[in-house]
Amino acid sequence: MLKKLFSETVVYGMGTILPRLINYLLVPIHTGVLQTDSYGIVAYFYAYAALLNVLYTYGMETAFFRFVDKKEGIFDQIFTAILTTSLLFSGILIAFSSNIAAGIGFPESGNYVTWFAILIATDAILAIPFAQLRKQGKAVKFALVKISNVVLNVALNVFFLIVCRDIYEGKYLTGFQEIINTFYDPELGLGYAFLSNMIANILQIPWFINMFRQVRLRFHWKGFQPVFLYAYPLIFSGMAFCINEVADRILLKYLFPEEKLKLSSIEAIGIYSACYKLSIFITLAVQAYKYAAEPFFFAQAGKQGSPQLFARAMKFFVIVLSIMFVAVNVNLGWISDLFLRKEAYKEGLFVVPILLMGNIFLGIYYNLAVWYKVTDKTRYGAYISIGGAFFTLVLNLLLIPQIGYAGSALVTLFCYFGMAVSSYLIGQKFYAVPYDLGSAIFYLLIASVIVWIGREIQIEPQWGNFFIQNALLALFALLVLFKERNEFKQLFQRNKAIQD
Template identity: 40%
Template structure:
């Protein structure tokens, strides 16, 4: 029993520390959309998309490789640690040195202000330098230290955002000293400065681990790790394309006079999909260890099928709740009405993230059968879908094309994982019942939002009907679970 208690405790702590940065992103949306124009928010969102891709490239799969090799041979733990930290440090410093020399050129090509590029490069480097220390905490089962540093990063970032965007303008009105630090036409810079400060403080807190681990290098081990890390890198690039590349493509495929505004509108309303994202992430963090620990049980496949059904049920419920009460959520999270014209993407983004969550459930087949290469194949296929549909649809229908591309990409991942899973690890999913719940939730969402233009009374009635049908269909199983 103590093992399960320990697992639950660590899962909860790691989950909290992982989800908090996402929650911060949601908390900051009302602030950003209030103080910034859509075009300013568009600049910020596009830069953040580049950072997501940059983070994957600069860690180049070494995080996962470190996990694999540091537990593979206890005699080589020390050299694996020192080789990994040396590799990441050297590659990061080389990257930073070269890119800073070409800041103006990068700014010209990417059409960003040079200072934004500089901030972005520094943030990328600082974040890359803390990859191994955080992995070290996890390998050595130090969840509290991991969580404390992560949470402090979030607190510092939030504090400086509030200072720069809310307090500093007021101080500038009353003091010539503070006025010299306030540039209202350049609010985006303050967001990245806040991020930069938080990343720098995080690295300072983790520097003692560099001393503890020490630098060293084994060419043989490094080659083995890189061979293992390459497929992880490819899958990471593919996933970052699915997650964030649409903002970049919107910026460069739309006419220059509207591109940044459209990116800002799309990115702000996309955040309403975070309700589903947080649910998916929290569920994944808690259930993945269970999948592995339960794989040898006689009834494992039936258990996986039940979990997937109930995940879909609660996901459908979240989809309906957000769509039905979108007028309430938009006033809380996006108080600036200039952004509301893009709300039509929200049902698509919510459904896309639900499909992604179902995919994570279905992906148990390649994880427990050691066929992880199929995960990379599926992610790459989805990235191709994302790129092709964005290139085709953005010039025709703008950001709605990006929303459709996201839905198609995650939907294809879900379908492919299910089809491959039937071949290699056939789980008896209740496909008809799951499909029925999905179709009902999609239909009710479409009726509520598109047919009746978000009428809250009709939406609430549909939500009640859905809950009633769900409870009636599942009440016997619900009661069994509660009695256990």
């Protein structure tokens, strides 16, 4: 079973990690083209987009997996509901785009709001078709759609932000200037980052034409009511999660101590957001695992030995993320050189280890959250997430005016740690799982110590430093192999027996 979970994690990783890694090419593009304040505006808008995504899908993706085998026509019902509400919500946003732009402090950005309204509606409408692909085991198609979307998004960003700009300025291909001048507006600038994303999202729709042809738009409240009652607590937990994820960027705009730290709030958002991107390696691994684990946990929950299976899955999960934590931190120097193209962004690199560890605890929380999903006690997920959101808001309000975005990074770590601990303590009362806490604590502590040692050891030349840093990574990996040699041996023997 674990082999199946990890193999599906790899496949879904191709559909989540690879697209995001490709999308990660936008970081050097944007940090090379945009100044820190412009990049801050991009990050600020996407912070609001994350909150809206939760409202648009209102827990229906998880509800789909819970009810798809229990209720006939559930795909049609959920799809109809999301299609209707998405068109309604985006219609309102578009109608009041100028007022909304002024309300968030960017009065000249009404077109950005319109593009985001279309972008978010498309995301929500396609959420259930993507869930259907996962349910049907069509991981390859899932990956192809995701990859093609992000490749197109990156290509459009390059085209608008670099190619069109350079042709417009007469740097090369001057024969195309007349054509470029018919549609390219140099004043739009960072707006092309939003426009590219919107176009790429819309062009995902043709992949699902056959699925859409089979949809019967129908809605019956009596049949939909239990689905909604299951899902609606997930709205609060989802919103709370988004607050944990993006509230810092919103609050930085209003609370950042500009005079004290000699930096504007929008520049701070740009620097912090760019450095936050360097924690993406852990984030992507967590996301890929979550895509595979959610249907896996539902399928295994009622079977004998499932708690032990979930405990082993958690153990290997923590091991993998601990190794990744060390790998990213000991190589942070050349990674930052590769992706943060302007030196101004690198002043925030000190927050990366904190954010990486915070995302590890987020992944642990996702593992622990299985108990409230399989026992239909989703309200507890909402309670924990709302508590985390309250904690996030209060501590950001206290720390940002004192230490700027360093406070936001610390809050991220504290929040996800607290949520993981809370979920474990409550979950053991309703669905006891024998997690190996000793191993998890051991690996996370050792990984943290190794990263601290690596940061203290800095030598010249650079190749020597690179060698020493990665030698520490190799030592950690060898420690894991030695300590878990029996586990790996059992896993290998079991897989060999299955193949025989």
